[in-house]
Amino acid sequence: MPMRRVKANSAHLRLLAQLMQAEARGEGRRGQELVGSVLVNRIVADCRPDFHNIRTIPIAVYGKFGPQRSPFEPVQNGEIYKMRPTAQDLRRARELTNGRIDQLARRSLWFYNPSPGRRYRAACTAKMPRSPKTQYQFAFKNHCFYTGVPGYCPEFL
Numbered sequence: 001m002p003m004r005r006v007k008a009n010s011a012h013l014r015l016l017a018q019l020m021q022a023e024a025r026g027e028g029r030r031g032q033e034l035v036g037s038v039l040v041n042r043i044v045a046d047c048r049p050d051f052h053n054i055r056t057i058p059i060a061v062y063g064k065f066g067p068q069r070s071p072f073e074p075v076q077n078g079e080i081y082k083m084r085p086t087a088q089d090l091r092r093a094r095e096l097t098n099g100r101i102d103q104l105a106r107r108s109l110w111f112y113n114p115s116p117g118r119r120y121r122a123a124c125t126a127k128m129p130r131s132p133k134t135q136y137q138f139a140f141k142n143h144c145f146y147t148g149v150p151g152y153c154p155e156f157l
Contacts, residue, residue, distance in 0.1 A: 004040060004041070004044040004099050004101055005097065005098055005099045006040050006043045006044065006056075006057065006096075006097040007056070007097075008056075008057055008093075008094070008097040012056065012057040012058060012097075013057075013090050013093045013094055013097065014085055014090065014093075015057055015058060015061055015080075016036055016039060016057050016061070016093040016096070016097070017036075017083070017085035017089040017090050017092070017093040018080045018081070018083040018085060019035070019036070019039065019061050019072060019074065019075070019080055020032040020033070020035050020036040020089070020092070020093065021083040021085060021089065022072075022074030022079045022080045022082075022083050023035045023072060023073075023074055023111075023143075024141075024142075024143070026141075026142070027140065027141040027142060027143070028141075029092070030102070030140065031140055031141050031142075031143070032089075032092065033092060033096065033102050033105075034102050034104065034105045034108070034111070034140055034143070034145065035111060035143070036092070036093060036096045037096060037101045037102045037105035037106075037108065038105060038108050038109060038110065038111050038145070039057070039060050039061070039096075040096050040097060040101060041101070041105070041106075041107075041108060041109055041156070042054055042060050042109060043055060043056070043057070043060050044156065045109060045153050045156040046155075046156075047109075047148070047152065047153035047155075047156060050109075050133070051109065051153075057097075061075060061080075062075060073116070104138060104140075104145075105145060107137065107147040107156075107157055108137055108145040108146065108147055109134075109146065109147060109148055109153070109156075110128050110131060110134050110145070110146040110147075111143045111144065111145045111146065112128055112129070112143065112144055113142045113143050113144075114144060115142065116142075121139065121141065121142045121143075121144075124136050124139050124144035125144070127146075128144070128146045131146070132149075133148055133149050133152045134146035134147070134148065134149065135147060135148070135149050
């Protein structure tokens with residue numbers, strides 16, 4: 001499998017690190033890396049219709065239609081802007097953009113937290129809600145991770 005690299009400047013790396021912190025707060029380094037891996041996968045995948053022409057970290061984070069319609073709750077509610085990545089967080093973001101994707105999430109294109117704000121995670125569903133092209137892959141702490149159904153984005157897998 002070739003390395004999946006994404007071009008990123010320092011502002012992009014900071015944004016990726018902020019998203020990783022905001023989405024996987026309390027899930028440790030690995031949880032943050034899994035979330036970051038999904039974002040990088042979306043940029044690399046270029047699948048129609050969901051991820052076509054998502055070529056940069058800002059477009060992947062904010063969506064094609066701006067922050068109010070971002071696919072990520074911490075962007076919609078402003079939590080992402082409260083995150084202050086450390087040098088270590090920025091280094092992890094750089095490693096992801098350089099192709100060091102967590103192997104568990106190598107095929108993941110979606111994730112969600114079925115129990116936001118709770119101390120437990122509800123059971124993951126076979127398909128992600130409102131996303132019929134998904135199939136359950138694995139769970140890590142508060143998040144469920146999904147890949148595409150067979151035939152969805154075969155060039156990525």
